[in-house]
Amino acid sequence: MVLRIAIIGRPNVGKSTLFNRLVGHKLAIVHDKPGVTRDRREASAKLYNLKLSVIDTAGYEYSKEDSLEKRMWQQTERAINDADVTLFLFDARDGVQPYDEHLAGLVRHSGKPVVLLANKCEGKLQEDSIHEAYKLGLGTPIPFSAEHGLGLADLYEALKPEADKLKETSKLENDIPEDVNDEDDEAYKKRPIQLAIVGRPNVGKSTLVNALLKDERMLTGPEAGVTRDAITSEWSYEGRRINLVDTAGLRKRARIEDSLEKMAAASTKKAAYLAQVVVLVLDADAVLDKQDLTIAREVLEEGRALVIAVNKWDIANRKETLQKLNDKLQTSLTQAEGIPTVTISALKGENLDKLMRAVLKVYERWNLRIPTAPLNQWFADMIDKYPPPLGKNKRRIKLRYITQAKTRPPAFYIFSSNPEGLPDAYLRYLINQLREDFDLRGIPIRMTVRKTGNPYAGSKEKKESPIRNKKAPV
Numbered sequence: 518m519v520l521r522i523a524i525i526g527r528p529n530v531g532k533s534t535l536f537n538r539l540v541g542h543k544l545a546i547v548h549d550k551p552g553v554t555r556d557r558r559e560a561s562a563k564l565y566n567l568k569l570s571v572i573d574t575a576g577y578e579y580s581k582e583d584s585l586e587k588r589m590w591q592q593t594e595r596a597i598n599d600a601d602v603t604l605f606l607f608d609a610r611d612g613v614q615p616y617d618e619h620l621a622g623l624v625r626h627s628g629k630p631v632v633l634l635a636n637k638c639e640g641k642l643q644e645d646s647i648h649e650a651y652k653l654g655l656g657t658p659i660p661f662s663a664e665h666g667l668g669l670a671d672l673y674e675a676l677k678p679e680a681d682k683l684k685e686t687s688k689l690e691n692d693i694p695e696d697v698n699d700e701d702d703e704a705y706k707k708r709p710i711q712l713a714i715v716g717r718p719n720v721g722k723s724t725l726v727n728a729l730l731k732d733e734r735m736l737t738g739p740e741a742g743v744t745r746d747a748i749t750s751e752w753s754y755e756g757r758r759i760n761l762v763d764t765a766g767l768r769k770r771a772r773i774e775d776s777l778e779k780m781a782a783a784s785t786k787k788a789a790y791l792a793q794v795v796v797l798v799l800d801a802d803a804v805l806d807k808q809d810l811t812i813a814r815e816v817l818e819e820g821r822a823l824v825i826a827v828n829k830w831d832i833a834n835r836k837e838t839l840q841k842l843n844d845k846l847q848t849s850l851t852q853a854e855g856i857p858t859v860t861i862s863a864l865k866g867e868n869l870d871k872l873m874r875a876v877l878k879v880y881e882r883w884n885l886r887i888p889t890a891p892l893n894q895w896f897a898d899m900i901d902k903y904p905p906p907l908g909k910n911k912r913r914i915k916l917r918y919i920t921q922a923k924t925r926p927p928a929f930y931i932f933s934s935n936p937e938g939l940p941d942a943y944l945r946y947l948i949n950q951l952r953e954d955f956d957l958r959g960i961p962i963r964m965t966v967r968k969t970g971n972p973y974a975g976s977k978e979k980k981e982s983p984i985r986n987k988k989a990p991v
Contacts, residue, residue, distance in 0.1 A: 519561075520680045521570045523596040525624070526606035527616045528576025531636040535606065535663035536573035539564060557596045558748050565673050567680050572596045577620045602630045602679050604672075605655055606663075609635040609646040613653065621653040632675045634661040634668070709751070709758035710880055713792035715785060715816070717808055718766025720800045721828040725863035726750065726763040729873070747788035754873050762788045769808055786815070793925070794822045794880050796872070801833030801860075805845040817853050817961045820926045822883040824875050824959075830860040831867065854949065855958025883960050884924050893918050896931075899950055905943055914938050917969055928963035936966035 524532045537543050539562040562569040574596045575589035597603055603624055607617045624631055635647045638660040650658040659675065661668035714722045727733055734750055752759045764785040789795050795816045799809055804827060816823050827833075827842065842858065850856060857875040861868040896919045905914040915934045922928045929951075933939060948962050 518680065518684045519568045519570050520602065520676060520683055521572065521600045522602045522604055522676070523572040523574060523593075523600035524604045524606065525574050525593055525597065525620070526576065526636075527608070527614065527620070530576070530606045530608045531663045532576070532606055533573055535604070535634075535636070536560070536571055538663050538666060538669075539569060539571050557592050558746065564669065564676065567673065567676060569676075572600060577616060597624070597627050597629060600629065601683055602632060602676060603627070604632050604634055605653075606634050606636045606661075607646075607650060607653075609638045609650075609660070612646040613649050618653060621655055625654060630679055631655045632672065633658045634672070635659065636661050636663055638662055638667065639665060709760045710794060710876075711760050711762070711792040712876060713747075713762040713764060713788045713795045714798060715764050715789050715795055715812060716766065716798035717800070717806075717812075718768060720766070720798045721863045722766070722798050723763050725796075725798060725826070725828065725861070725869075726761060728863045728866050728869055729754075729761060747784045755877075757877065762792060764788050767808065767812055769811075789816055789821065790819045792821055793883065794824060794876050796824045796826050796876065798826050798828050798863075799842075801827050801829045801838050804838055804842045805849070810845070810849050813850055813856075814852075817850070820961050820963070822879045822926070822960050823853060823856050824872070824879055825856055825858045826872055827858065827860045828863050831862040831865055833860075835860075853959055853961050854952060857959050879959050882957050883926055885927060885955070885957065886924050887921055887927075887955055889920060892921060895951075895954060899947060903946060905939060907938075922965075926961045926963060927957060929965070931964065931966045932969045933966050934969055936968050939966050 574593040633655040635658040
C-alpha cells in the first residue's frame with residue numbers, strides 16, 4: 518500500500534528540500550527566498566521498503582483577508598485532509614516560532630497522525646530547540662537534516678506503524694484484481710498523454726487546469742505570476758489517461774532578472790520539452806504577440822504537438838481577434854501549417870470539450886505511421902507532378918524512394934543520388950503536400966535527404982575455389 522504524507526511548516530524551513538530528498542531527485546524548486554512553493558505538488562517516493570506518495574505544500578502564513586497567503590493555506594489544508602500522515606517541519610536553528618505554535622494548533626485539530634521533524638540539525642547546537650519543541654504538543658521531535666539526509670531511519674520508524682495500519686485496513690481491497698487493458702489497443706494509447714499548459718503570465722493557465730480537473734487544484738488569483746513551478750496532476754478524459762502539467766508564465770528573457778523567476782522559467786521549458794502535446798494559452802486581448810510566437814516556435818522546434826487556446830473569449834472582440842490570429846498564424850508559424858486553434862473561457866468552462874478533442878486529434882497525428890507502400894506511391898505521384906530541379910552540376914536529381922524513420926513527431930528519409938543539390942523549396946513542397954494528403958496538419962514534420970548507398974562500393978569478395986577445402990587425395 519502507498520502511504521500519503523503531507524509536508525507542512527512555516528516558509529523556508531526545508532519542506533521542498535525534504536520533498537526532493539524523499540522523491541530522489543530535484544523535482545521542486547528550492548531557493549533561499551521564503552515562500553517559493555505556492556501550489557501543492559505530489560509525487561511518488563520510497564523510504565527503504567515503504568511506498569510513499571509525498572505532498573509538498575506552501576509555507577504557512579496567517580492571513581484573515583482574501584489574499585494570496587490565505588489561498589495558499591487553503592491548498593495546504595486540502596493536502597492535510599487528503600494525507601494519511603502529516604510531517605510537521607520546524608527550523609531547529611531558529612527555534613520554535615509563534616507561527617509554529619499557531620500551525621501546530623491547527624494540525625492537532627485535523628485529527629491526523631503527525632510526525633514532528635526538527636530540521637537543519639546538522640550539529641549539536643540545536644539541542645535546546647529540540648527540547649523546546651515539546652510544547653507544540655505533537656509528540657517527540659526527531660532530529661533531522663533534509664539537506665544531508667540525516668534522520669531518515671528515525672523517520673522510517675515513525676512512519677512504519679502508520680503504513681502497517683493502512684495495509685491492515687486495506688487488505689480486502691488488495692485482494693481485488695486490477696482491470697486489465699485491452700491488448701488489442703495500440704501501445705501508445707495505453708500510456709498517459711503528457712499535456713503541458715504554457716503561456717505568458719496571467720493568461721489563465723491555472724484557471725484552465727482547474728476547469729479541466731473540475732477541482733480547485735491549482736492556486737489562482739488576479740496577481741500575475743502566482744504559479745512558480747511545473748505541477749503535474751493525473752487525470753482521465755474519456756478513458757484516456759493524461760498527465761496535466763500546469764506551468765509558470767514565460768516572459769521575455771531580457772525582462773527576467775530575479776534568480777527565482779529564472780528557475781521557474783527553466784522548469785516551464787523543461788515541462789514543455791518533455792510533453793507530447795502543448796497547449797499554448799493566449800489572452801484574447803493580445804493574441805500571438807512576440808513572446809507567444811517565441812514559445813510556439815520553441816515548442817515546434819522540440820518536435821512537440823501544439824494546440825492554441827484563445828482564453829477569455831467571453832469578453833473578447835471576437836471578429837477582430839480571429840482576424841489578427843489567422844494573419845499571424847499564416848505569416849509567422851508556417852513550419853506547422855494548420856495548428857488547431859480553439860476559443861475558450863476557462864473561467865466559465867466554455868469549449869473545454871472542444872479543446873480536449875483537438876488535443877486527442879493532434880496527438881494521434883503526432884503518432885501516425887504511414888505504411889511504406891502508399892507512402893512511396895504518393896512519393897512517385899509527387900515527383901511526376903513536379904519533378905525535382907537540376908542540381909549544381911546541371912544534372913537531374915534522382916529521388917529513389919522515401920521511408921518513415923519514426924513517429925513522435927513523424928520523420929521521413931528520402932534517398933537520392935545527389936542529396937546536397939536538392940533545394941529547400943522542393944522539400945517544403947513535399948512536406949506541405951504530405952501534411953495535406955495524410956492529414957498531418959498542425960504538427961512538426963522532419964524530412965531528411967540521404968545519399969543512396971552504392972552496392973558495389975568497397976572491396977569485392979573473392980570467389981572461393983570449389984576444391985579449396987577439399988583434401989588432397991592420398
